Amino acid sequence: AFTKKDVTLSEDRPKTLLLQKHSDYLASYGLNKDDYEYCMTEYLRMSGIYWSLTAMEIMNESSRMPKEEIIEFISSCQDKESGGISASIGHDPHMLYTLSAIQVLSMYDRVDAIDAEGVVRYVASMQQEDGSFFGDQWGEVDTRFSFCAVMCLSLLHRLDAININKAVDFVLSCMNFDGGFGSKPGSESHAGLIYCCVGTLSICKRMDALHADELAWWLCERQLPSGGLNGRPEKLPDLCYSWWVMSSLSMLNRIHWVDKKNLEQFILACQDPETGGFSDRPGDITDPFHTLFGLAVGVNLFLCFTRVFYYSDVFFANVNRNLLQEYDYII
Ligand SMILES: COc1ccc(S(=O)(=O)N2Cc3cc(C#N)ccc3N(Cc3cncn3C)C[C@H]2Cc2ccccc2)cc1
Numbered sequence: 606a607f608t609k610k611d612v613t614l615s616e617d618r619p620k621t622l623l624l625q626k627h628s629d630y631l632a633s634y635g636l637n638k639d640d641y642e643y644c645m646t647e648y649l650r651m652s653g654i655y656w657s658l659t660a661m662e663i664m665n666e667s668s669r670m671p672k673e674e675i676i677e678f679i680s681s682c683q684d685k686e687s688g689g690i691s692a693s694i695g696h697d698p699h700m701l702y703t704l705s706a707i708q709v710l711s712m713y714d715r716v717d718a719i720d721a722e723g724v725v726r727y728v729a730s731m732q733q734e735d736g737s738f739f740g741d742q743w744g745e746v747d748t749r750f751s752f753c754a755v756m757c758l759s760l761l762h763r764l765d766a767i768n769i770n771k772a773v774d775f776v777l778s779c780m781n782f783d784g785g786f787g788s789k790p791g792s793e794s795h796a797g798l799i800y801c802c803v804g805t806l807s808i809c810k811r812m813d814a815l816h817a818d819e820l821a822w823w824l825c826e827r828q829l830p831s832g833g834l835n836g837r838p839e840k841l842p843d844l845c846y847s848w849w850v851m852s853s854l855s856m857l858n859r860i861h862w863v864d865k866k867n868l869e870q871f872i873l874a875c876q877d878p879e880t881g882g883f884s885d886r887p888g889d890i891t892d893p894f895h896t897l898f899g900l901a902v903g904v905n906l907f908l909c910f911t912r913v914f915y916y917s918d919v920f921f922a923n924v925n926r927n928l929l930q931e932y933d934y935i936i
């Protein structure tokens with residue numbers, strides 16, 4: 606059966622970055638602690654703080670975030686025994702939220718607020734014989750957790766705590782014939798996991814092991830007529846894939862393989878002029894996750910920056926902020 610495989614952008618779509626609207630949207634998000642959405646996302650609260658704070662940093666509006674309250678919250682989420690950090694108080698520690706917490710504390714330069722040695726111990730304890738990493742004590746293996754491990758230890762300047770060669774070997778064992786990567790050996794290529802694997806190889810200084818042209822080709826094939834990017838062949842475009850694909854292409858120094866003007870119009874169309882924020886596609890509900898990735902790529906494209914910054918580079922928020930100031934693009 607014929608199913609729609611792209612979106613059409615409407616004429617009355619936003620054509621500029623509505624930065625004030627996004628700043629107001631993120632500043633008010635989570636103020637009402639009883640609201641349904643807020644309660645339902647307790648399981649990812651730590652990451653939600655990371656997405657909101659980083660987006661605000663990019664807009665140079667992070668002063669609107671409750672800094673001391675955030676730092677206090679992170680400290681109460683560290684599990685004293687394992688050293689890991691959970692998404693919310695009383696939840697189980699996990700690699701995803703341990704990374705989000707360290708990213709936030711790094712932006713505030715307040716890693717001293719937690720037991721950093723405990724975090725190093727937790728991350729190292731997740732590495733397996735084959736070099737892979739568990740997400741938590743229940744034993745799920747995924748290349749996403751390899752990225753969490755090396756990004757977290759890189760920020761703590763403690764990459765010495767794990768076996769880098771085995772970590773790289775496991776990631777390379779997940780490379781497919783199309784040059785892409787999946788979550789485990791044999792899993793199909795997916796843009797989000799390609800970002801994690803390229804990011805991991807970048808931090809471990811093993812980009813030489815990639816089949817860069819095949820991989821970059823697979824990545825630029827994600828772009829559809831609407832300008833948007835999808836995560837796998839035959840899928841609909843989704844704003845967050847702009848980030849996974851563009852930052853991977855940036856690391857491969859092949860960002861020019863994508864039609865940036867087309868992509869820019871898709872990104873701007875994903876803004877909601879009423880509520881503020883970005884959604885996965887034009888017209889959908891906005892959320893902090895897509896708002897971060899819309900800004901991270903949008904700010905670069907719209908302000909004609911040629912480079913898209915990614916985690917392992919100097920924190921993309923700070924770098925983008927400096928570039929924003931350089932271009933005198935104030936709200
Ligand atoms: C709205 O239903 C959901 C579904 C899943 C999740 S999730 O598992 O926590 N997670 C993070 C995430 C956060 C938000 C926000 N705010 C919104 C979505 C979203 N997705 C789902 C998604 C994104 N693009 C399309 N889809 C359907 C990715 C997912 C996995 C992921 C986690 C960490 C880093 C990268 C990716 C959260 C909400």
Ligand SMILES: [Zn+2]
Pocket residue numbers: 843844845846885895
């Ligand atoms: Zn998405």
